[in-house]
Amino acid sequence: MINTHQGSCLCGRVKYEFSGDFQSFFLCYCTRCQKDTGSAHAANLFAKEGSLTWLQGENDIRVYKHENSLHAKSFCQNCGSALPTFADSINSVVVPAGSLDSPVSITPTAKIFVDSCAVWSMNLSDVPGYKELPE
Ligand SMILES: [Zn+2]
Numbered sequence: 001m002i003n004t005h006q007g008s009c010l011c012g013r014v015k016y017e018f019s020g021d022f023q024s025f026f027l028c029y030c031t032r033c034q035k036d037t038g039s040a041h042a043a044n045l046f047a048k049e050g051s052l053t054w055l056q057g058e059n060d061i062r063v064y065k066h067e068n069s070l071h072a073k074s075f076c077q078n079c080g081s082a083l084p085t086f087a088d089s090i091n092s093v094v095v096p097a098g099s100l101d102s103p104v105s106i107t108p109t110a111k112i113f114v115d116s117c118a119v120w121s122m123n124l125s126d127v128p129g130y131k132e133l134p135e
């Protein structure tokens with residue numbers, strides 16, 4: 001049986017479906033992913049085989065390819081949310097975990113480029129957590 005996964009951007013203009021299995025799930029701490037996400041790391045699922053179908057909003061998708069690198073990002077031109085992209089270099093579909101609406105079927109397989117990790121995100125286990133924005 002082929003697993004299907006659904007996802008969308010924040011504004012909802014772009015919706016997609018991916019049929020296939022993910023082999024790896026990397027949290028990437030490289031400096032490019034820090035800029036790209038505005039956060040500590042990217043969280044991407046990788047699939048060697050499968051089919052990506054845009055259910056709606058394909059015209060709103062833009063692709064940024066960073067010069068002289070393999071870094072690429074697909075995103076919604078209206079809300080900026082990360083969307084799946086096809087990485088020629090590794091012949092894989094790359095799906096941002098946060099863009100999925102269906103449950104993520106695997107847990108992260110590895111943290112990569114950890115030497116580039118932002119100092120502020122190294123030791124977060126002691127940081128207090130709140131269910132909502134604290135007062
Ligand atoms: Zn959007």
Ligand SMILES: [Zn+2]
Pocket residue numbers: 028029030031032033034042113
């Ligand atoms: Zn990265």
